[in-house]
Amino acid sequence: MPIERSEAFILHSFNFSEQDKIVTFFTRDKGIIKGIAKGARKFGNRFGSSLEPMSFVHIIYYEKERRDLVIISQCDLQESFFDVQSNIKATFTLGYFSELIQEFLPLRSTEDLVFRLLLKTLQALQKGGDLELISAYFEAWMLRINGLAPDFSTCKKCGKRIQNSSWMSSRKDGVFCVSCAPQKKDSVPPDLPDFLDWVKKNPPPDTEIHQFSLEKLQTIRKTLQNLLIFHMEKEPKSLRYLK
Ligand SMILES: [Zn+2]
Structure with missing residues (x-):
């Protein structure tokens, strides 16, 4: 279960089950990855506003065997670009x-x-x-x-x-x-x-x-x-x- 750390942009996220979010993020070193942020829908959760679209973040995640989605364990906002939107x-x-x-x-x-x-x-x-x-x-x-x-x-012709x-x-x-x-x-x-x-x-x-x-x-x-x-x-x- 190797832990990966990367700079990334959040491209897309949507609510999943009662408490979680599925997040598509674009890392500098490994491209686009899909993951699950457990508890991200709970009030006062540790992800804060870092999973909003186009947030530039520092993300920590790990792979679980035989799963398409990685597990996002931490996500810290570096630049929000909220003002742009x-x-x-x-x-x-x-x-x-x-x-x-x-x-x-x-x-x-x-x-x-x-x-x-x-x-x-x-x-x-x-x-x-x-x-x-x-x-x-x-x-x-x-x-x-x-x-x-x-x-x-x-x-193209002549x-x-x-x-x-x-x-x-x-x-x-x-x-x-x-x-x-x-x-x-x-x-x-x-x-x-x-x-x-x-x-x-x-x-x-x-x-x-x-x-x-x-x-x-x-x-x-x-x-x-x-x-x-x-x-x-x-x-x-x-x-x-x-x-
Ligand atoms: Zn021609």
Whole structure:
């Protein structure tokens, strides 16, 4: 019964039986793990508010043989990010980030890039970063880390550099230029390649003021979300609420 200790984010928790909670948490060194926090529903229990979604915690747990769930023995809050979730839109946005992580990361697979992305993103929001821009930033990185962002700068068919307009291929694995697009249906915002390039080179901005207009961000996010939904084969629940 080896004891494990790790930094982690609480992704999701729900009540289980009279007294316990089932918790999905994302550890830095062992990826996503599911566990049971015994007594977490009791008044004045030792977990306090540490099991709330998106809490950044120090967690201690151990495995029980032939059980899917680990036993969470201790969980201490390092950073709550409660302030970030002060309005309903922000709360659902964090729920959306959590859903994307759970969807794209298999259980117990280490993904340090995603761990750091989530930490940096939440810290930027905590300091007053713009929700729309940071959401686009998070979506772009999730696509990139999972190898799902196609090359938007060159035409998939003729290989020429995209000048202005381009259209997404039906399998979402590339774009076509104006001469090659078989049907001009799924158009790609012309600002998208530059935006992705900017995302690659910059940390998530922690100020409200930035160079992207809301309209531009919304158009870019539409394409990023289409890609995410295409690969998830469903629309994230939290995104449906956000819309
Ligand atoms: Zn072409």
